Amino acid sequence: MAFFIRVLLLAVERKSLVxxxxxxxxxxxxxxxxxxxxxxxxxxxxxxxxxxVAFWVIAxxxxxxxxPALALFGFMIPLFGIGLRPTLFxxxxxxxxxxxxxxxxxxxxxxxxxxxxxxxxxxxxxQLLWRVQIPLALPVIVAGLRTVVVMTISYGHPLPPxxxxxxxxxxxxxxxxxxxxxSSCLGVSWSLHLPLGLMGCSLSLxxxx
Amino acid sequence: MAFQEVTKEYAxxxxxxxxxxxxxxxxxxxxxxGPSGCGKTTLLKMVNRLLEPTSGRIFVYGQDVQxxxxxxxxxxxxxxxxxxxxxxxxxxxxxxxxxxAIMGVPLQVRRQRARxxxxxxxxxxxxxxxxxxxxxxxxxxxxxxxxxxxxxxxLIVMDEPFGALDQITRMKLQDELLELHRKLKKTILFxxxxxxEALKLSTRLGVMRGGRMLGVGRPHELLLTPPxxxxxxxxxxxxxxxxxxxxRVGDAPLRKTQELPGTCPSVPVSASLEDALRRxxxxxxxxxxVTEDGTxxxxxxxxxxxxxxxxxxxxEGKLSFTCA
Ligand SMILES: Nc1ncnc2c1ncn2[C@@H]1O[C@H](COP(=O)(O)OP(=O)(O)O)[C@@H](O)[C@H]1O
Ligand SMILES: [Mg+2]
Numbered sequence: 001m002a003f004f005i006r007v008l009l010l011a012v013e014r015k016s017l018v019x020x021x022x023x024x025x026x027x028x029x030x031x032x033x034x035x036x037x038x039x040x041x042x043x044x045x046x047x048x049x050x051x052x053v054a055f056w057v058i059a060x061x062x063x064x065x066x067x068p069a070l071a072l073f074g075f076m077i078p079l080f081g082i083g084l085r086p087t088l089f090x091x092x093x094x095x096x097x098x099x100x101x102x103x104x105x106x107x108x109x110x111x112x113x114x115x116x117x118x119x120x121x122x123x124x125x126x127q128l129l130w131r132v133q134i135p136l137a138l139p140v141i142v143a144g145l146r147t148v149v150v151m152t153i154s155y156g157h158p159l160p161p162x163x164x165x166x167x168x169x170x171x172x173x174x175x176x177x178x179x180x181x182x183s184s185c186l187g188v189s190w191s192l193h194l195p196l197g198l199m200g201c202s203l204s205l206x207x208x209x
Numbered sequence: 210m211a212f213q214e215v216t217k218e219y220a221x222x223x224x225x226x227x228x229x230x231x232x233x234x235x236x237x238x239x240x241x242x243g244p245s246g247c248g249k250t251t252l253l254k255m256v257n258r259l260l261e262p263t264s265g266r267i268f269v270y271g272q273d274v275q276x277x278x279x280x281x282x283x284x285x286x287x288x289x290x291x292x293x294x295x296x297x298x299x300x301x302x303x304x305x306x307x308x309x310a311i312m313g314v315p316l317q318v319r320r321q322r323a324r325x326x327x328x329x330x331x332x333x334x335x336x337x338x339x340x341x342x343x344x345x346x347x348x349x350x351x352x353x354x355x356x357x358x359x360x361x362x363x364l365i366v367m368d369e370p371f372g373a374l375d376q377i378t379r380m381k382l383q384d385e386l387l388e389l390h391r392k393l394k395k396t397i398l399f400x401x402x403x404x405x406e407a408l409k410l411s412t413r414l415g416v417m418r419g420g421r422m423l424g425v426g427r428p429h430e431l432l433l434t435p436p437x438x439x440x441x442x443x444x445x446x447x448x449x450x451x452x453x454x455x456x457r458v459g460d461a462p463l464r465k466t467q468e469l470p471g472t473c474p475s476v477p478v479s480a481s482l483e484d485a486l487r488r489x490x491x492x493x494x495x496x497x498x499v500t501e502d503g504t505x506x507x508x509x510x511x512x513x514x515x516x517x518x519x520x521x522x523x524x525e526g527k528l529s530f531t532c533a
Contacts (some may be wrong), residue, residue, distance in 0.1 A: 054488075117294030118307075120257055122284035127311045135298045 028084070029152045030093035036148050040096055041141060042104020045129065054104060061097040069094075070156070094155055095148040102144025107139030210256065210364060210396065215265030217251055217420075225251040228265070233398055233413075235363070238390050241400045243417030248290065249400040252417075253368050256398065269364065274417070284308055287357030287365035287395075291372065293349055300335040301352055308360045312380075327356040329393075331385065347378040348504045358393075366398045367439040373407065383409060391479075391502075392510045399430040404444065408455035409481075415441045428455040434521055449520050453483040458499055461485075461519060464507030466498075473498045478508060481520075485511055 011018050047054040072090055080086035110133050118132045134141075210233040217226040225248040233239040240247050254323045255267055256261040258279045267274045274282060295304050303310070305326050306319040314322075330351040341349055348463075350370055357365050370428045387410060390397055398457060401407050408412050408428050415425040416439070424436040432452050436443035459478035475498040485497055495513035500506060 111294070113290060113292035113294040114296060116259065117288070117290050118281055118296070120254075120259055120288040120290065121308050122280050122282075123311050123312070124280055130312070131307075132296060197317075 001033075019170075025153075027151075028087055028091070031089055032095060032152045033145075035092050036095040036099055038143060040099030040148075041103050042095075044100045045107060045134075047100070048104050048107035048133075049119070053110070058097075058101055058104065059208075061100050064093045065097040067093075088136065091152050091155055095152050098147040098151070099141075099144045102147075103137065103141050106140030107133050107141075110136045119167075125200055170187075210270070210398065211268040213266045213268070214335075215255065215262045216266060217248070217255065217260065218263040224420055226262075228475070229417075229420070230265075231415050231422055231425045232334075232397060235396055236394050236488060238387075238397045238399065238410055238412045240411035240414040241398065241417060242402065242404060242407040243412055244464075245354060246400055247417045248420040249402075249417060250368055253366050253398065255398055256364075256366050257286045257288060259283075279501050283456075284312060284360060285364075286363050287360075287362040289353050289357045289365070289367040289370045291368045291370075293353040293370070293373075293380075295349055295352060295356070297341050298339075300337065300343070301332075301344070304352055305355045306359055309358060313361065314454060322359060326358060329358065329389065330355045346374050347382060350374060350382060358395075362395070364396045364398065366400075368400045369402065372401075372484075379406070384493045388412065394445065403450070406453065406510045407452070416443060418443075429457075429460045432456070433519070448484065448525070450522050453486060453516075453518065454481050456519070458482060458485050459508075459512060462515050463499055463511055464515070466507055466510055475500045475507075476511065477502045486516065489513055 008145065012059070043057065047057045071091070073086070075091065076086040114132065114136070115128065116129050121132065212229050212231055213490065215229045216224070217225055229252065230246075240253065244248055251260060254275070255262055258270060258274055258277070268288065269277070269282065297387050299307070302320070302323040303481050305323050306314075309319045309322060322453055324440065327334060329425060332351060336344075336348070336352075341352070344352065353370065354367075357367070371382055374382065383406060386397075389395075399407075399410060411428060413425065413427050414431065416423045416431065416437075418439055424431055424435070424440040429452075429505065431440060432444055432455055435444060458476055458480050461500065472496060473496050474492040476488055478499055479502050488497060489495065497511045498507055499509045500510050501508055
């Protein structure tokens, strides 16, 4: 209890820093989700069309997904430095798999009888995709998107967004004043993530019904 | 529509069709019948180029299908598949007019057409906004048929459309389809493994087995003079009631009318011999006047003795086969 009070006091004391970090976090998460959606859905559709490469694409995104976050940043800091770009890139890499896979699975599991009916009636490939396959795969694609949103919010944590001051650890707002005991630093960081994460979860539950 | 020496080989050397040739004339109701796995679906899918033949040629509307743009070809052929395949995310209205939508027909026209089609299949307008999951099996199948009729194609191909329905619904839909065929004068290529269905519906039928076309002809021709032992065996299962059911009055040996026996009960040429026999029994007469459908013009006389002779011929043929 005393711990939570200390966390709360710390957050209130550094209110402006906490708020600006929160804003950064939201913006970065949204940006990352946008990039993931823009690449993941078309990629999933593409490999549903050319199934021979599907295995390799999903395997590759799967391998990317398994890279430990710490190792990934180890690679990226020499490449991109610190700041917005590496954070976005990392989130992008982690978020790609669920969306590509869900899009692929959604489209390839549409009842073949329905696809055949659509083809047999004279749909072009494009019409088949837009009028039949995508609408029918949509629930699965959206489920993938929700996973990505929740994941992106929670993964936004390892690298301080656009700040140069902190490199490892929690969020810049907490990491910078080294004088503060580390447990309360993590507490503040967590208290930032919690509401966002809960929001993401409630989004994913709502759509599930 | 015609097939010329068509062969289809799937991957790994599976031969689904071997040298199949037959023709379907305009306005015919042609049934393809044979046991499961004999290549009926394969054959049907080649008509609208969902599959390409390994060798041989296929003609639709008198033109080689290879010369057609596949999309245009498919839009000009009504297609009802085995599992119906209605689009679950579209309403009945949108399902029925799907072909028109992909052809770019304006919404107003599509709406109009959807209402016409509902009339054709005998459903009321409350169905327009429903989704396929809100329909019974029979209603779904009706919508499937309406969907194939939407662009007013001259040729309709159907793959075991009534296979999944209960007996009563199936009979009802068969009657409706026959009525539709009479009214709309479409050419229908209909696949089934149900002999009774084929004999009831078809003006001509083709019997298939193991990827080969064993015999093509009108039901009574195939029944009375089967071209192949398998055809005989396959068609002979139903016994004489089947024969009576399969043969139209118009195909039976009729006698010329000398004088008009005004008191005789009449029967239309399109009725089955079973119908004719029932009328004879009900009226307790050995003679029926045969009239043309619609006009009611007298075309001949059907005698009970001629019926018996026909059945006799059939039974003799069968006997000779079982002895051989
Ligand atoms: N895509 C396919 N690949 C390989 N063999 C197939 C394929 N489709 C059908 N066949 C084979 O071709 C034969 C004919 O199948 P089909 O045309 O579906 O028969 P039917 O419709 O008369 O039941 C069957 O022996 C089946 O196993
Ligand atoms: Mg079949």
